Amino acid sequence: MVPRTPRRSIVAIGAGGLALALTLAGCSAGGSDSGEGGATSLTFLVDNGEATVATAQALVDAFEAENSDISIEVDTRPQGADGDNVVKTRLATGEMADLFQYNSGSLMQALNPDQTLVNLQDEAYVGKFDENFVKSVSTDNGVYGVPMGQSMAGAVIYNKDIYAELGLEVPTTWDEFIANSEAIKAAGTAAPIVQTYGDTWTSQLFVLGDFNNVLAEEPDWAEKYTNNEAKYVDEPAIAGFEHLQQAFEADLYNEDFASATYADGVSMVATGEGAQYPILTFAASQLMTTNPEAADVVGTFPIPGGDAASNGLTVWMPTNTVYVPKSTEGDKLEAAKKFLEFLTTPESCDIQAESNAPQGPFVIEGCELPDDVPAMVSDMQPYFDEGRTNLALEFLSPIKGPALEQITVAVGSGITSAADGAAQYDEDVKKQAQQLGLEGW
């Protein structure tokens, strides 16, 4: 019986320590509420990506210079799934920072925006936003986000020198694209199409970037897909899988496609080792880091489909979007809204373009890209100006199957046929829809 007393006291100390820790935590949470010398102080939570933090800090510095009565502190959170959890938990418990950066599209929908975020529908600047962007940060009841960054496209980046040497034209249909690729293969100096399955996510572009062509044939495909009515095994959506198989069978990929990485792929196009590479145009920042001399050599064209008339870009909206949680109230809400308004000014766009290489056009009216952007980005502007763009599927439907990248690697490596791959992906999508608890699955 002797050992009992010491054990109980250990438990008591442990409990005491816990209580103390809780009290301290409570204190610090309460402490941050008080303003400094009458000025309003805000917190701004962003992901810890180097580029995100640099951009956010540059914007905050410029804003504070204009508004001396408001001070904003930039906090960071992890990226990826860990970051998702931080954002969701802090929103659910009402402990969110006064402003926070998060994704648009299906990830934003998962935050329950109607319950947790401040509706910005009546702000004047919403009218200046690109219509597609508004879609990606809206529910039926409101508009919730302001962009911090540019849109991008899932497209083919290509080496303009190779095209000029061989006298090739930018293709507007898939058949022209294959004809160009065969010509490059015959010339024998470069790999016609670059694939980089060392980074599996890069394998999805032929499928995801083809979505403009899917919508061209069936404008309500995304809705049908969400309602379990449209499938990847059927036309027109299967085309992306078929393209992968066709290009593999025609032996158009680089020799090391199975092990090359994303960084390899970008520099292959830059150096002329590879001619064409389907990828997201955020590759511009990779290009400017590793091969800045090729800024004018690497251009962009949309992934072509069956019909030249509907040729256009599949577009991803800025993934960096700034939101205000409902827990921000009073003076803080006013200050936060002021910051959001600042984000929509051309001045803010210039800062964003300066602090990080642009990956595509801005989605705010009046914001222009600087003149010295890489050709890869300026090539996209005409499609935006002429309205020849469509949103990527992930902004139009909440369902994206998690195994797509493995399936597209298997199809692109000749392990699985296009039809089997599409059928596998349909099953994967079904699983995701059931997990999300959607009706009709």
Add this chain to the structure above:
Amino acid sequence: MTTATAPGRTSTSSGGPTPPQPARRGRMKSPYPTWFFIPAGVFYVVLFLVPTVASFYFSLTRWTLFDVEFIGFDNFVRFFQEPQLVTGFVNTFIYAFVTSGSKVVLGLLLGVFLSSQIVARGFLRATIFFPVLVSTIGVGILFEVLMDPFGGPINEALAAIGIEGPAWLTDPSLALLSVALVDVWKGVGLATLIYIAGMVAIPQEYFEAAKVDGASAWKNFRHITLPLLRPATVTVVLLSLIGGLRSFDLIWAMTGGGPGFTSDVLASVIYKQYQAGFFGLSTAGNVVLFVVVAAIIFPLSWWLNRKGDDQ
């Protein structure tokens, strides 16, 4: 070295369902009062029993960490419809049997070699055990670089002697075996250690008697060393088979189950479901993995130990 025999022996004797001695010991009056067991019991219940029971429950639900919806056996039905699952099952068995078999054979040979009278024996023994101590992920990333088909040192070396090396990790038919090869390299040290310990424990009298009878070296090995190493072999087989069946880290670090799904094993299929947020589904997968491992290991260990008792 003798300390290593202890875990080897205990794991072989406790593996069987009804070994005679532990059963008899269990019926004896315990020398400790009941409260003595409470701390261990609390740990056991909180850390092992509760999660196990909970995982059986969650495997029957659609679970988002916040909401739980009971859906019966749907997860199991869906799990068995996974396109990767059939490949995963087959690969798991190939991987487990290839690595386990290779470790037994190589471990035995190396064990004989390293328990003989050779120069720098202690150093050589330590060297073969080093890979066991290194982080599996580190080994995986290292070999991913070494096995790169373009400019990787292994294929460069092969090219220097005129052999065109295969695409180790990117050839769909080779990827799994390449990973198994690395697994054997990394794990054979442990098998060797167990064998050395087993050999040291064989009394010298047998060899002296055999010498008197004029037995050859091969007969010594075949009729003395090999039979008396049975407990060590049982341990190596069980440990490496269990390890192989649930292996994950090395495969994930080296191929991520790819290219496509060609080197997926049960554990990596399950992990991908977790990653995708299908928590109920992946819990169901873990229950399946548990049942599969148990269904193989229990009969095997019973069979191996029974044959050991016969002698």
